[in-house]
Amino acid sequence: MARRRQVYEGKAKVLFEGPEPGTYIQHFKDDATAFNAQKRGTITGKGVINNRISEYLLLRLQEIGIPTHLVRSLNMREQLVRQVEIIPVEVVVRNVIAGSLATRLGMTEGTPLPRSIVEYYYKSDKLGDPMISEEHITCFGWAEPHELDEIFSMSLRINDFMSGLFAGVGIRLVDFKLEFGRWYHDEDVRVILADEISPDTCRLWDMATDEKLDKDRFRRDLGKVVEGYQEVARRLGVLREAPTAGNGQATAAS
Ligand code: UDP
Numbered sequence: 001m002a003r004r005r006q007v008y009e010g011k012a013k014v015l016f017e018g019p020e021p022g023t024y025i026q027h028f029k030d031d032a033t034a035f036n037a038q039k040r041g042t043i044t045g046k047g048v049i050n051n052r053i054s055e056y057l058l059l060r061l062q063e064i065g066i067p068t069h070l071v072r073s074l075n076m077r078e079q080l081v082r083q084v085e086i087i088p089v090e091v092v093v094r095n096v097i098a099g100s101l102a103t104r105l106g107m108t109e110g111t112p113l114p115r116s117i118v119e120y121y122y123k124s125d126k127l128g129d130p131m132i133s134e135e136h137i138t139c140f141g142w143a144e145p146h147e148l149d150e151i152f153s154m155s156l157r158i159n160d161f162m163s164g165l166f167a168g169v170g171i172r173l174v175d176f177k178l179e180f181g182r183w184y185h186d187e188d189v190r191v192i193l194a195d196e197i198s199p200d201t202c203r204l205w206d207m208a209t210d211e212k213l214d215k216d217r218f219r220r221d222l223g224k225v226v227e228g229y230q231e232v233a234r235r236l237g238v239l240r241e242a243p244t245a246g247n248g249q250a251t252a253a254s
Contacts, residue, residue, distance in 0.1 A: 050198035067192040084181025088123040094175040169235035174203035
């Protein structure tokens with residue numbers, strides 16, 4: 001097979017040129033980083049699980065009318081996606097106080113918020129993704145006001161839908177991060193959901209025990225990292241037990 005041209009390598013994913021113009025292949029790695037890449041590691045099997053979870057969630061979101069970059073899954077670690085111009089803003093939606101919100105404002109992690117909060121961060125590794133306001137985004141032209149309106153309303157709809165979806169499998173959606181991009185298509189341009197949604201980008205707690213089933217297991221050295229991700233996948237029904245493994249190991253359902 002001809003060697004594919006790599007377009008971009010991020011911390012957890014690689015983008016290759018796709019088979020058709022206007023597409024990329026998004027490849028999920030097992031690499032993990034935290035604290036602006038000061039902590040690095042490998043979580044064996046993470047890429048396979050995140051590929052499946054993200055595919056599942058984006059497909060469900062497409063069903064409720066959220067436009068996404070996902071075209072289709074290609075194999076265990078890769079999906080075909082639409083080429084977009086990434087808007088350099090990370091959108092964080094929060095339902096429960098955790099992570100940087102707890103640290104920055106000295107609040108107790110685990111306290112439910114009276115209403116969901118949407119925050120914006122400027123995508124810059126060099127600057128450590130600083131928090132920004134809507135004013136910065138429109139002032140510096142990172143997104144047009146109408147684009148930001150769409151991003152905001154899509155983010156809240158995604159939160160409503162995913163909160164319900166996860167609650168249905170006994171998981172609390174504490175917070176998560178989204179990225180959006182501009183898709184140039186048929187002489188038109190549309191803001192669509194890009195990147196991934198997975199335990200790397202969400203905080204997911206077991207509703208009964210508050211056990212963390214997400215990247216905080218890696219960030220905070222809680223152990224059993226891949227087991228947390230597997231549990232999320234299993235509950236969403238995208239992972240099945242390997243019939244021959246006999247040791248409780250699971251594989252991504254095909
Ligand atoms: N998040 C992410 N990528 C980032 C920063 C945050 O996916 O570069 C996710 C993170 O996993 C969590 C949510 O966004 O689900 C909120 O993260 P927070 O602001 O609390 O930052 P953290 O303390 O996790 O760095």
